[in-house]
Amino acid sequence: MKGTFTMKTGRGIAILLAAAATVPLVLAGADRPSIAAVPASHADEASTVRRITEPQYRRAITDIFGADIKVVGRFEPDLRVDGLLAVGTSAVSITSGGLEQYETIARNIAEQVVAPDHRASLIGCTPAAADPAGSACAGQVFDRLGLRMLRRPLAPAERAALVATTLESARALGDFHAGLAAALTGLLTSPDFLFRIDRPGAPEQGRRMVDGWSKASRLSFFLWNAPPDEMLLAAAAKGELDRPEARARLVATMIASPRFADGVRAFFSDFLHLDDIDLLAKDARIYPAFSSAVAADAREQTLRTITDLLVDRQGDYRDLFTTRRIAMNRTLGPLYDVPVAERGWTFHQFPDGDPRAGLFTQISFLAQHSHPGRTSPTLRGKAIQEILLCETIPAPPANVNFAVVQDVDNPTLKTTRARLQAHLDDEECASCHKLTDPMGLALEKFDGAGQFRTTEHGEAIDTTGSFADTHFDGAAALGRLFQRNPQPIDCLVQSTWRYAMGRRLAAFDKPVVARLNADFAGTGYRMVDLIRAIALSPQFYEYEPASPPARMAGWPALATKGAM
C-alpha cells in the first residue's frame, strides 16, 4: 500500500491520485466522490503539474489586476497528502463542479477588468479607426497580461488564438470589451493558469533542470506564496535564474521583501493544519465563549506569533515551543483570560511560571485537536506526533467501544485521564494510545476550547508524563523538552522540503535533507536560513529527478484523523 489519503470536507470532489490502482482511499466527508486511479506503474513519477491553491489564485489576481478586482466564489477544496496541502497540489485535478466554479470566478473577474471604471488602467486601448475590430488592441492586452497570468511569455499561436476569440466573441456579443472579457475568461480558466506546469530547461552540472520561467515560479510560490512579479519575470527573461550566483542575489532580495512573511505564513498555515480552522465548531452550551470569530483569530494569532518570532526577530525555531510572547486581540482575550489593552492586534507577554507558554498552549492547537464538547488527549497527542514529530499513528480499529471515554459524566471516572486509563486496559488500544496520550494529557489543563482550568468535575487535573525518557508536568514543561529535542527539528526540515517541492519525500531526497538539517543546526535553527538554504539548493530546481521517489522507511505516511 502506498498510502491513504484524507480529504478536506467537500462534496462530489473527484480526486486523482498518483498512487496504485488498488490503494484504499479514505474519503472523510465526501458524499459521492468520483475517484479515478492511475495504473500502478506510474505511481513513482515525480509530478511536474501542481494546481495553484486558492490563496495563490487570489494573490495572482490582486498582483496582476490590483486590489480593486474582487475574487468572489468558492474554490475546489485543496487536498492534504502526507500531512501537507502543498503535497496535495501535485495529486489533485479539477472536477466538473470545480471547473464550473473556476469559470464563474473567471467571468466575474474578466467583467470587472473590462468594466468602464477599470478599462483605462487595465486595458489601456480601444479599437481605433486604423484597427476597427480591435485586433491590435487585443494583441497588446494579451502580450502584457499573458506573461503575468501564465508566468511565461505567450507562444505566437496562443496569442493569435486569444485575439481570435476576442474578435469572434465581440462580434457575437456586439461589444469589443465583452469579447475581451470572454478571451480573458478563457485565459483564467486555462490549464496553464490554474496549474503550474513545469517545463524542462538547460541542465546544470549534469542535473536536469526546469527552465527559467519555471524556476521563477518555484521561487516565488515557495518564498512568497505568490506568482512571480515583474522583477522575477524580467530576471527569467534575462536568463539570470539559470546562474547560481544571480539566483542567490534574487533570493536575498526576495527574503528581504515584506512578501517573505506571507510565504512563511503560508508554510506554517499548511504545516500546522490551520487552513480549515474557521470551520471549527464547539458546543455552545459547554464553551459559550467560543465562536467562529475566535477560531479564525486563533489561526491569525499563531501565524502572527510565528512571523514575529521567526521573521521579524529572526528567531530560533525551537523557541516556538516555549515562547511566552503571543499575538493577542480582544476576540481572544476572554479565552486566554487576560486583559487586552489595544483594540487591534498586540503582543501579550505571559510571566514566567504562567501555564501559557509555547505553541501547545495556543488555542489554534488546543481547540482544533479537541472534540466539540470535550478535550481529547488522544487527538492532541496524535497531532503532536504526526504534525510536529512527523510520526505516523495508525487509525483505530473499527470495532472499538468508546463508551467509557465518551461518558463525561461518569460518576467515578471524573477526569479524562481516568476515563482514558480505563480504555487502555484493552491492550490492542493501549499499543497506540501510549504513543499519543501521555503528551496529550500534558495539555489537560486547557479545555476543549483552549481555556485554562485546574480541575475537571471538581477533581484536580494531573498533567504529568514523560517524553524522551524525561519526566515532566504540564504543557509548558513539555514545550521545554521539545525545545531541546532533535526530532521536532528533523520534522520541520523535511516538512519544509516537502512543502517546497510539493511532493512526498523520495529516496534521492535523503542527501539534500541531511545537508539542510546540518546547515539548520549551524545557523542556530533560524527559519529564514532554512528557507534560504532550500532556495539555493540546485535540487530545488530539478526537473523530474533521476531516480524514482519511493517512500523511505521510517519516514511519514499520511495523516489520518482517528475517531477518538
Place this chain on the structure above:
Amino acid sequence: MRRTIGRAALARPLQLAALPIAAIALTGASGPTGGDPHQRAFVLSNIYFAAAPEDGVCQPIAAGALESFLASLSADEQAALSAPGKRAELEKLMGERLGFRRMALRAGNSGGRSASARLPADLAPGATPTPEQVRAIARLNDFPKGRGALAFQNHVIAYDSCTNPEDFPQLAKGYRTYDGATAFGMNLDDKAGRAGFTGPDGESGVDNQLWRAIGCVAAFRESGNPATAKGTMFSARAPTLIAISGIDDPRNDSDVTVTVMASADAITKNAVGGALARATFDADPDPALRATTRGRIVDGVLTTDPFDIRLNYKEQILDAPRILKGARIRATLQDDGGIEGGFYGYYTLASFYSSIEQMTVNGANLSRVSCPGVRQAIDKLADGYRDPRTGRFTAISSALGFFGVAAFVNDGAQAAR
C-alpha cells in the same frame, strides 16, 4: 447645593483624598492568566428597577395616558371609541385634541407616520440639532412657545404628554402609585420613617420612593421582575463597568476601592446569548462617567460608601443617563466571576424625566405609561437633595438592580495621568 443626607455628605471628601491613582490600570502588554489577583472587574448586562416581589397590590394597575384620555371624553365619544379596534382612531383624536406634534428631521421611517419638519438653513442634513437649533425648529414649525424635544434617537422633534407632561395634567387621571409594604432597596438615610419599606429579606426602613411612584406601571413591573431582568440585556451598547481594586482576600476584605465607569464598547454576546465574560472594555475617559469610593467585602458581599454616579442608559430609542446621588453598591461577588446586586441611591429627577421625555407619547402608549401620571407622582414623592433655593427635592430614593459578568477594564484615562 447642600445635601440633606448626613452620611453621604461626610464620606465624600475622604474618598477623593485617599484614592490610589493606579487603582484599575490594567493596561500593559503582559500579565498572568486570570489577570491581576488583587483586582476584579465586571461589565453589567442589565440595570433595572428592581420590582417588589409582592403581588396583588396594584389592582387595577396604573392607567396609561390613552385610557385617561378616553375616560375624559363624552359618553357618546367613549361609546364610539372604546373598542380596542378603534385604538388608532383614539390615538389620532388624542393628538388632535391635545395639540401633539411629531415631525421627522430626516428622511426614512422614524417610528411612525410623521410629516417632515421645516428645518433651519444652518442645520446640515442628517446632523443632530443643537439646543438652539431645536428651539429654532420648534419655532419654524409652529410648536407652542418653548415646547418640544428631540426624540427617537434625534430623528424627530415632538411635543406631547411625554416631552411636556406638565402641560397635560388631565392625562394623569387613573394613574396610581404603589401602596405595598415591600420593596427592594437600602435604608439610605439611617431613619425608619413613615415612607420606608421593608426589604424582601426583612430589612427595615428601606428608602425607595421611586418604586412608590412607578411601581404600579405595567411596563416597570414587568421589566423589573428579577427573573425577567436576568435574561435581558439592556444598554449593552454603552455598558457600565464596576472595578474593585486592592483586594487581599476575595471573600473578606475590610478595605477595597470601587470605581464605576462607563464604556463605549458594546457587550459581546456569547454563543448562548449571554454577556461574554472576561472581555476587555475601554473605560470612557469622560470624568463625569466615572466615580470612585471605598468599600468592604464581607462573606463575598461587597458594600460601598455612598458616592455620586452617572450611568449610561442607551437602549433602542433612548439615550438618558441615570444620575444617582449618594448611591451605594451592595452586591454579591460570585464564584464564576460574576456580580449581582444593586445601586441604591437618589435618582435625580431631571435625569429620570429625560428618559420619559424621549419615549414620546408614541412609546408611552405602546407601553401603557402615563407620562403626566409618572411625573406628578415623582414630583410629589421625591425625598432627596432639597434645592435650598426652591425648597423642592431634586432627587428620589431608588433601587436599581444589576447583573454583571467578569470583565477587564482598560483604563486609558488612568494610564494617561
Place this chain on the structure above:
Amino acid sequence: MAQDFSRRGFMLKGILGGASVTLGLPILDAMLNENGTAFAATLGGAPLPVRFGTWFWGCGMIPARFEPKSDGANYDLPPQLAPIEPVRQHVSVLTGFDVMLDGKGNLPHISGNTAARTGAPADTWQAIEGPTFDMLIADQIGGGSYFRSLELSADGNPRTSHSFRNGSSMNATIPSAAELYQRIFGPDFRDPNAASFTPDPKFIVRRSVLSGVSEQRAALLARVGSADRARLDQYFTSVREMEGKLALQLQKPPPAEACVRPDAPAPLRASADLTDFETRKANHKLMAELLAMALACNQTRAFNMNFSTAASDLRTAGDTTGYHQTTHEELIDRSVGYQRVVDSFAVRNMEAWAEFVAAMAAIREGDGSLLDNMLIVAHSDVSYAKNHDVAGIPVMLAGRAGGKVKPGLHVRGAGEPITRVGLTAQQLMGVPVDSWGTDAMRTNRPINEIIA
C-alpha cells in the same frame, strides 16, 4: 502549439445563423436523466429551473413557544409552530441566528430586517449599504424569465416591501390577487409552452471560449508524465462536460408541464379589511396559489412575499388591540409565563406560512413538486417583539432547491450572525459570493447542515 480556429468559428456562425449545433459529446446523454434534474441543480436554468423567494412576517414570535427543543430532522413542534405540521418535512427551522448591532442602536422593527436582508443593520431603509440579498439572487437567476422577480404583499399596500436595490430604490409590491392575476395571466400572458426560443449569445460565447481551452489538450498531455497526464485529462474532461452543459442552454427548454392558465380570482369586497387576520390570510392564500402557477409557468424565478408589515399591521376584526400594540402592552400571564394574545397572533402567522408552503407543494413538477425546485427563506423583523429583540430572529426555509437543500431540519445558530442565512441562500442559488455582511455581521460560513 498548433491552433485550429475553424471549429469554433463554425460553431459561432452556425448558432448565430439560428441552427442548433450538436456537439455529439457522450456526456450529454449520460448526464441528462429523464426529468432533466441532473443539470437543473447545477446551472440554475433549463430544463427544470430552481426558483428562489422570500416570505416575510412582522413581530416575530415568543422564543419559548416557537423554538424546537430537538435538533435536526423530525424536530418537535412547540405551540407556535404547530400549524406547520402538515409541511414540516419541507420546512427547516433556523433559530438563534443573531443581528449584531455592533454598537449601533436597535431601531425598532428596522434594524432587524435591514440586517437580515442587507447584511448590516441600518437606521432606516434609506441608509442601507447594499441591495437586499433577494435582489442579488434575482440578478443571478432571474434572467431568461419574463419577470426578473415578482414582489407581492398581502396587505393591499404596494409600499410594503423588503426588497431594495439600494436605499432609494425599493421594489414596489403587487398588493392584491386581482392585480397579480392581471399582471401574469391577463391579456399579455406569455405561454411558455407556445413560446419560440432564441438562444442567448452569451452562452454561445462561453461555450466557444471553453472549446478553445479544450483545444490545448493534446499539446499539453504530450508534455507530461502519465500520472500528470491522467490528472490533466480529468481537467479536460471537466471542461468538456461544461461545454456540454452550456450546449443545453442553447436548446429550447422542455414544456412547463403543470402550467395551466387559472381563472381570474374574485376581486376583494370594497369594504374588506385587510388588517383583519382572517381576511389577510384569505387574500394571501389566493396570491400564493397564483404565484405558484406563475412559477410553474416559468413567468419568474424569484419572488418576495410580504404577509404583513414589520411591526405587524395585523389585528383581529372588532375584537382585540392590534398585534403590534399587544406585543408591547400585554402583560405576561404569570400563570402560563407568556403573553397569551400575542401567542395566538404568532400561531396565525404560521398558519399563513404553512398555507404558502402547501400551495407550492401542491403543484406537480418532474417527479416531485414545484416546491422541490424552490428555496424559500421566511423570516421576521424581530424575535421577541416585546423587547424588539433582534437576537435569534426566526428564519425558516422551505423546498429542496432542485436537490441542493436538505429540508425538514432544526438548526441552531447559537448566536452566529443571521447573515449566514443570506450567504447560504446566495450560494445555493449560484451567486458567486464567498462572504457576505458587514463588520460583525460578515461571514464566510454557509449553513452546511442544510446543504445536501
